[in-house]
Amino acid sequence: MSKFNSTDTVNTFSALGKILAQPDFGLMEVIETERQHNAWFTPESVMNAVKANGEMLNSTDLEQWLNKYNLTNAGNKRVGLVLAGNIPLVGFHDVLCVLATGNHALIKASSQDSRLIKYVLDKLVEIDSSYANRFSFVERLENFDAIIATGSNNTSRYFEYYFGKVPNIIRKNRNSIALLTGNETSEQLAALGHDIFDYFGLGCRNVSKLLVPEGYNFNFFFESIEHFAPIIHHHKYNNNYDYNKSIYLVNGDEHLDNGFLLLKQDERLTSPLACLFYETYTSLPVAQQHLQEQSKNLQCIVTNAVIQTNNQVVSFGQSQHPQLWDYADGVDTMEFLSRLN
Structure with missing residues (x-):
């Protein structure tokens, strides 16, 4: 040693x-x-x-x-x-x-x-x-x-x-993404709220996008994250929410709104503050393929589904609790430092 x-x-x-x-x-x-x-x-x-x-x-x-x-x-x-x-x-x-x-x-x-x-x-x-x-x-x-x-x-x-x-x-x-199957419990979605809202969504380990099955009903999702509503009282977060809401309304962009989070269907990975993008998928293999294509832009994937991926996969509520070996961008910092000589 x-x-x-x-x-x-x-x-x-x-x-x-x-x-x-x-x-x-x-x-x-x-x-x-x-x-x-x-x-x-x-x-x-x-x-x-x-x-x-x-x-x-x-x-x-x-x-x-x-x-x-x-x-x-x-x-x-x-x-x-x-x-x-x-x-x-x-x-x-x-x-x-x-x-x-x-x-x-x-x-x-x-x-x-x-x-x-x-x-x-x-x-x-x-x-x-x-x-x-x-x-x-x-x-x-x-x-x-x-x-x-x-x-x-x-x-x-x-x-x-x-x-x-x-x-x-x-x-x-980098950004993080959540893969939902539609079988999540209210407790799991409530935990996902931490992945979305902790640090106001400013971290690369924060979820900025959801992948959901076609026909997904967002009512249950919104009900499960309702206890995060007080976030809207933070003035800077509220300013972003108001600004993005006004943009969507002026442009006639279709979106969902629960009073503190704007949900919009969008292919992009990086959503503006106080917004969450989502895309739908037809089957788990299709979703997995999509994640593989985005691999270099992803920090971690939040899901309970069993998937094959090069990115770090974490359970709901755990994206902001990395362990010592959860390296940013998947690059082993210790290995890099140990080889400098």
């Missing part, structure tokens, strides 16, 4: 996990005040993200995860990280991977999510002071050996231009 794949690493990060799972006064203060910097980061959203990361950092999973890799010769590389800021702590997993492989993280945090990640890493240093020299927050990335950058399809071209000469992982836009 290498020094990176050690009991110390597991103990340190599982200790951090316990702090995130049961936030202390200082962390609660950050959770409560984030909305002053970013209106989307409500206390409930930030708490969800903090606890999901705490849940992920358990000793059993950490040990299983680290033991999959040969980290004997890993480490001592300077890895630049361009973090996204669409949901709270969205870049934490990349930082974790760099630190767990013994490398130095050069962190270019998003202005949308810079305070929370700093606070969490300060807590890590309190647990184990040796991590104090293992990461730096920077305004400009330079003197790096490798890059992991997350952005949009547009920024990815910029990233490829600037970072293409070093080993890199460059991520683009």
Whole structure:
């Protein structure tokens, strides 16, 4: 077992996990005040993200995860990280991977999510002071050996231009989709509501589209997600709902509306905020073929159906609770980092 794949690493990060799972006064203060910097980061959203990361950092999973890799010769590389800021702590997993492989993280945090990640890493240093020299927050990335950058399809071209000469992982836009069979229970559809509405639908693991059988009755779906109605009281979400509703009405676009979510039949995968696209299918093999064609644009698939796919499949309500080995875009970050030497 290498020094990176050690009991110390597991103990340190599982200790951090316990702090995130049961936030202390200082962390609660950050959770409560984030909305002053970013209106989307409500206390409930930030708490969800903090606890999901705490849940992920358990000793059993950490040990299983680290033991999959040969980290004997890993480490001592300077890895630049361009973090996204669409949901709270969205870049934490990349930082974790760099630190767990013994490398130095050069962190270019998003202005949308810079305070929370700093606070969490300060807590890590309190647990184990040796991590104090293992990461730096920077305004400009330079003197790096490798890059992991997350952005949009547009920024990815910029990233490829600037970072293409070093080993890199460059991520683009992805969305998640739910495959319904029509046999779902009310409880399953209620759980699906979390995949749609958690973080206001801003994450790449949020469901932006439904695949439903022909003739699907949406009444049962709407009834099952009714308890998410208070989301409409968030002013930014409400602005998006009103704007998209007015566009649909002006254009005469056929759509369904339950007062807080707009449902529209559309071939596209990325739906606007407060909207959900859907497509129908004639049989499960046809739906599976459709998912296969979209594979490179999908982060995960939410379903209880048994399907063959290259994408990660999760149960209803679980899209925003990834495990350590659920890598963004299906690219194994740890494997990439362990091979830098």
